[in-house]
Amino acid sequence: MTAATGARLSPGIIGRLRLAAQGLLGPGFQSVPDAVRRMTAMQAQDLPSVLWAVGQRVPGSRGDDVRAALDRGEIVRSWPMRGTLHVLAPEDLKWMLAITSGRLIRGLAARHRELEISAADLDAAADTALQLVSGGAAASRTELFQALERAGQSTAGQRGIHLLGALCQRGLLVQGPLAGNQQLIVAFDDWITGSRTLDRSEGIAEWLLRYFRSHGPATERDFAWWSGLPLTETRAALAQVKDQLVELRHEGTSYWLSPETASLLDDGVPGRRTVLALPGFDEFLLGYADRSLVLPAEHADRIVPGGNGVFKKTIVAGGGVIGTWAGPAGRRGGGVVAEPFDAVNGLRPAAQKSFELQAAKYRRYLGAGTGS
Template sequence: MGERRRHITDAERRTRLAYRHRLAPAARAGTPEEVADALVALHGTDPATVYLAVGARLAQASATVAETGRALYEDRALVRMHGMRHTVFVLPAPLTAVVHASTGLAVAARERASLLKDMAAAGAPDAAWLAEVEESALAALARRGQATAAELAEDEPRLREQFVYAAGRSYEGVHTVSTRLLRVLGVEGKVVRGRPLGSWTSSRFRWALAPAHAAMDTGAAQAELLRRWLWACGPATEADLRWWTGWRAAEVRRALAAIRAETVTLDGGGTGHVVEGDTGPGGADPGPDTAGGPVAGRGGEPWAALLPGLDPTAMGWRERDWYLAPGPRAALFDRSGNVGPTVWWNGRVVGGWAQRSDGEVVWRLLEPDAVGREAEAAIAAEAERLREWVGATRVTPRFRTPLERELSG
């Protein structure tokens, strides 16, 4: 008979989440770089998500905007780029090579082929013409440092040329060369999004050349990314891993074998995977607390959090029953599966929140019987903490969900 596998309960998974995702008060981080490193990647499709996700995890939330801006645009310690599932993420700079090699190369090849196909169908110039425009645009960006597409078109007017996409079909549209080309260059890891044109909630960005990084073998990069993510989010099922990475089942299994991942059993009868040696009670060394010491021996201290839409914790797993009951999901997700702002208590999603036009942060419990007065007091304190550091800024999630719309109105 084989060796009996370790069983990790839902309660233990929630304790791991509290510390490894820097959500328990004792585990809060000192810098945005520490937050991003702990979570592997911050969802960047909605720019406000990055700041709100960091602020929920910083020991000094009042420093959120200044420190996150510093990390992104001054030190370039964090980089906004396309990554898993063709989604925009904010990553620790050392991880850009890993993400590019593990997920970006395959997506980039498809994106460039799609652009050339669409241009050919529209009778637009060929690949040689596009290569000239690309070389000229990158040279202009190098001279300028950072620039918008419109500014680059001043130096390379061919970026303004347009072609009809999907002519004759219901979704026919007109694309500008700059729009499609810069997107392809982003996926290829040649350009990244720089400073926004407005405040920290703005969705309009300048472009910048991507930081240089060494080429990596795809298999090695996939193994490294999976190892990092399993450390932050394990145990996870194969379905979770395939969903988060966007890889094929064979790629996930190959990466699991490469890092010698261990299997555990989960509540409900499922099989989970953890990093080798990470099967101990509570996880082996879940990570440093804000003072730099280990938190492995701590019990599960009560904690509350208000996390933004698309937060990496709420979106981290495909199989979510262990932290989110089926009942509240219709109110918290949009039709495309994007999660809205969520209220957490001790590792479970118990409600949602929103910001009203006057700046008030309001919240509602969707499972009121599951929490008591201690939880409500802690959630109210987190709402006030959020209101204080957000200040006069008004935040509307890019993807609106039923409860967020109701509360904000």
């Protein structure tokens, strides 16, 4: 399926179409589980950031709503791809791991040798961990590491987190309910009792289709990077599902998206004046291999200072990133401060007013009221 090309697109329009696909324009998603399922997977190495990322997409939701969904197992947080934590629907985790875990484990082989983690060590660690948490029990990371130490498995340095990650990638453990700002470790099959089964080809095709529906307009290279899957398999999957997508061409590159998102082009894509306060690590920025359409290259270092891998909170206006913001991570309220790239002129009055509304939304989400 193909739509009009070239002249109808610009970086701003592509950015706003992505916002619409991600539930950040229009009515948003109906519930926390619906948002996570519709987004396919959301980057989640920073827990407060992903809680707000979900909250932004569910009108009227509070932080407690997202935390409760984790506590009830309606959404899960694990390492399904790229060796990076994501939240996703529980029924999707096992089949995604079946596709990605072999490649992930092979990619970590050299690091495991450095940490002296052998296949026998992983088997022994699995036995110890499952003895600790099977039967519906849960353990903190500290308790798990203590059990591993008692069983003769060192957790010093990064060895403990690599053992935990490998056991989660093998589908034996998963992170479960919250205890403060940490998640307890539980047995996968105790926590996730309903898993879908898809073969590799079918699974990659569904994964790619859902990615383009939730993140499009995006390219096949965006999906290959995001999922960590080979480009050859990505192209084979695209051939299976492209009749369910719309192709747009911009500067010689094909972008794929859902027909529903593409239909916004007919009457003018909304959001030209929309201002959003997004968390660090949000999918709007991190969900793509090429971020230059929405983040000017000259400002990239403002988002990830020194390339340290820590993404700051972003202000998005008209489909592009125009600055960063700072605000409280807890429940105490306090100031939410805009830090636009144009520090001399700052935000225009209308944009400043819109940002203040976003700040009030964030404070309500935290349960801190609307006062500054």
